[in-house]
Amino acid sequence: MELLVVGSIGLDYVETPFGKVENALGGAASYIALSASYFSKSVGVVAVIGDDFPKEHLKMLEDHNVDIDNIEVVIGGKTFRWGGRYHYDLNVRDTLYTDLNVFENFNPVIPEHYKKNSFVILGNILPSLQLKVLDQLEENNFVVCDTMNLWIETTLDDLKKVIKRTNVLIINDSEARLLSKEANLIKAARIIREMGPEYLIIKKGEHGALLFNNGSIFSAPAYPLESIFDPTGAGDTFLGGFTGYLHKTNDTSFENMKRAVIYGSAMASFCVEQFSTKGLENLDKLQIYDRFMEFKELSRFEDE
């Protein structure tokens, strides 16, 4: 059983009130794969880069046992680049530029051994590309999908087709409200689950996350961070930790998915403590487990 990640790999320019970084490893698939690699030994990535992409980043992923054989390198092509600037409270960011470059013609081709019995993470890319991936899958896969406001606003029909074929949809609270046209998140969740996904996770940033299944809800706390250094990639890191844990345990029950939500949240809390993927590159399992237990203590109370 494999874990396949499909998404972007890029080079980021990020400016926060605390500093800036250039040519840093970015893109959803980078964060997802790195985060998942702490749980799973067989994470594979399908993505595209140019031949300007620094080898050190590929080596770093390989050092984490990520299968990079299906990252297509376009000779003479330039890697996807994104630049962003965060405001003082880190909740608002300006996109400075988005240069799709080789990503513009990305045509994900799924290798045979990922088509069956796999956990598949559809990173936040154009829904029509996510559909292309789904069309190549064969049987017995478990699909976890991310999306964004832009696709809800511009390609809703395709997105709805993707959601229908998704086991777990992971979106944030503003996306949930936009997709459901409903302000109350509990009602919004019911409306979205009727679109198809068995499980829905609504991420609420500093307020934690909610997991929904048939009539069941789990409320996960947020890790109490006094300062967030760089929020870039936090959602992707959640996605990777969440699915990595499901893959490792091969258990998609509601009870186990709660733990997966906490592991995803724990990984995201490491991510935002440093620029780019730096906070995820040198973790060990004990650190991750300790943070999991901190989450547990944070929300624990006993009845009398």
Place this chain on the structure above:
Amino acid sequence: MELLVVGSIGLDYVETPFGKVENALGGAASYIALSASYFSKSVGVVAVIGDDFPKEHLKMLEDHNVDIDNIEVVIGGKTFRWGGRYHYDLNVRDTLYTDLNVFENFNPVIPEHYKKNSFVILGNILPSLQLKVLDQLEENNFVVCDTMNLWIETTLDDLKKVIKRTNVLIINDSEARLLSKEANLIKAARIIREMGPEYLIIKKGEHGALLFNNGSIFSAPAYPLESIFDPTGAGDTFLGGFTGYLHKTNDTSFENMKRAVIYGSAMASFCVEQFSTKGLENLDKLQIYDRFMEFKELSRFEDE
């Protein structure tokens, strides 16, 4: 050991997308006392009303074992009146009018038997009045205090004197940010706790509540309500349930305070299901305990 509530009692006009109600029982002390009465058999109220105040409301409080002997009735005076209209998403409300009436000259006089060994709830009134109450207290009291944006903006010096002498300060997230001048709630909590209160609770509405003590944080989930009928009084109801439970158990440890936060949240979830105090008038202990256990299930997860 007694539980004393000082605050407003009023008559409300409330309009929500679901209906409206006139001359309904309102005011912080009404919600606080009623909510606390489910935990504590000796809740007393210090407040002021006019002789236009309907006797049925006083009888209702008496039927819940609330000591109403110290609610001053001003002959020929008119009761405090408030009118408000909630918008579609219930997070925004317009105040239609605030007629202080007899409340304008409220001078809280604390009876002897409440001055020692009591739990004292300072409802959201002018900080100079809260100070008047504190000045009458003698020894060994446990003070729980609420406030609002208006007092942070207009009478900060008095408010800071109150906070310094408070054991538990309960405010919402926007008030915490305003009071601390800090956007990050975890940092904001540290700044506010340095102003004096041993414990701080930050209420986050649909996102639950956070309890802070020396280096310890407890994150309480919100009850997943699909529809909120009338949010008026939810914060006061939280305050009453929280303090009522502390009073009943006579235990102000962090562990017990966590349970108190959940009981406060449970009571608030009943409050918003109906207009005015209606959702709080006919509860039984089993219902309240069941909802407490629902909160527990909502945030429970096991490590492997």
